Amino acid sequence: MxxxxxxxxxxxxxxxxxxxxxxxxxxxxxxxxxxxxxxxxxxxxxxxxxxxxxxxxxxxxxxxxxxxxxxxxxxxxxxxxxxxxxxxxxxxxxxxxxxxxxxxxxxxxxxxxxxxxxxxxxxxxxxxxxxxxxxxxxxxxxxxxxxxxxxxxxxxxxxxxxxxxxxxxIIDGSKIKEGDVLIGLPSTGIHSNGYSLVRKLFFDVLNMNVSDHVDELGMTLGEALITPTKIYVKEVLEILANHSVSGMVHVTGGGFTENIPRVLPEGLGADIAMGSWEMNPLFPLIQEKGNIDESEMFKTFNMGIGFILAVDPSEADAMMKTIEKSGEKAYKIGTVTKGEGVRYIK
Structure with missing residues (x-):
């Protein structure tokens, strides 16, 4: 130099x-x-x-x-x-x-x-x-x-x-008990988890581009995959101001299978009622095109439910009405049961 x-x-x-x-x-x-x-x-x-x-x-x-x-x-x-x-x-x-x-x-x-x-x-x-x-x-x-x-x-x-x-x-799940109802709040799509699998499927296996229109989704692949994660703060704080909640779950990496048990007391599990919520068509598309086992889907993706609240059965209906009045959707997706782990009931 x-x-x-x-x-x-x-x-x-x-x-x-x-x-x-x-x-x-x-x-x-x-x-x-x-x-x-x-x-x-x-x-x-x-x-x-x-x-x-x-x-x-x-x-x-x-x-x-x-x-x-x-x-x-x-x-x-x-x-x-x-x-x-x-x-x-x-x-x-x-x-x-x-x-x-x-x-x-x-x-x-x-x-x-x-x-x-x-x-x-x-x-x-x-x-x-x-x-x-x-x-x-x-x-x-x-x-x-x-x-x-x-x-x-x-x-x-x-x-x-x-x-x-x-x-x-503070809500830490310690008050969750057998029989509590699980209320699910819908996601806007994949949110921000599982994208390594998604990219492998669409871009490597199917050789698709983000500009490709997907009829099942009514939009391009890129539009579907870039949809931002839903923020539940205002909705949930309104719920907490008016109702008693035993525990809550943010469904992120690990899906239902890994995240729900994180808030459940020892000896308790969850039964999830399959078909009890309206699922974003992106998830069935991923499962079909990738030939992915259902168990793999539920431990990877949010499957259309991004946030879950565990509530006493006596609170469930009133809470559902509060959510619906705010213009949001909610679904009773399951119950807390004896025995550990998450079971998917059809």
Whole structure:
């Protein structure tokens, strides 16, 4: 190297100007999520949030973190990036919601090989939308440009959220008992789990493209696969304000088979009534085209139910009416029984 050659950060593949442009483009989206607890603005070294503890006797903070997984590959193929931001928020806030927590704030992490300010702004736009849907403030984040580590056109995202719940109102499943009714809230599709199997089936085995129209779905394959995860916060908090709930399940990786037992006390299992809910046609399509065993489907996908509540039989009908009045759908999908594990009853 010549003594006169002067290297810059840009020579190494890091574009500081493009990163600054991304911050400017995302500011409006971020500020739309701010609630009264947010102190300061975007760009500080840390996000400040003032807790409003009025009405709480023993407040407990509940935290959660997650990513979107290989669903991001669908975003790369479709060039649709705002929906992945919604997915990111959903995977975090739905998890802490299971314990009865109301989300307070959210932080994101975006890592890429080369920053595109437009693409980063789209991702953050989706994150902001997810925060608005869940009532959380987007108070901080990090965008890391890592040339040589990620390819130029790809990225990964992760999120972190904190919520609050009154200690005596924490829902941990310990009150679930035999005979409790399982009420399922519908998913919007695959959500953010099982995409490695989905991509293997559609792109490797069936040689399909995201632009292919699928008659059974009434849309292109890409449109079906990029549909964002449903955020259940407002719906479930309304339920908790009016009804007693023994336990809740966010149906993510592991499907029914792995997630339902996570909240059940020892010695209890669940009987799921097959056909008791309206299933998104994407799941039968996957099962048929992939020749996938039913047991594999139920331990991989949400199968059309993204969130489950366990309630006393005396509460079930009233809760169903509350949900229906809000314009949402709900299904009685099964019961809690003696014996461990999940059984699928036809």
């Amino acid at each position: 010549s003594e006169k050659t002067k290297l810059t950060y840009a020579d190494a593949g890091v574009d500081i100007a493009e990163g600054a442009a991304a911050v400017e483009k995302m500011k409006a989206y971020v500020q739309e999520t701010f609630t009264k607890g947010v102190l300061g603005g975007l760009g500080g070294f840390g996000g400040l949030f003032e807790l409003d503890l009025e009405g709480y006797k023993k407040p407990v903070l509940v935290s959660g973190t997650d990513g979107v997984g290989t669903k991001l590959k669908i975003a790369f193929l479709t060039d649709v990036h705002d929906s992945t931001g919604i997915d990111l928020v959903a995977m975090c806030v739905n998890d802490i919601l299971v314990q009865g927590a109301k989300p307070l704030f959210f932080l994101d992490y975006i890592a890429t090989g080369r920053i595109s300010s437009d693409k980063v702004a789209d991702i953050v736009k989706g994150i902001a939308e997810g925060c608005k849907q869940s009532g959380a403030s987007l108070i901080g984040g990090e965008t890391a440009e890592m040339p040589g580590f990620y390819s130029d056109d790809e990225y990964d995202i992760a999120g972190f959220t904190v919520g609050i719940v009154e200690k005596e109102k």
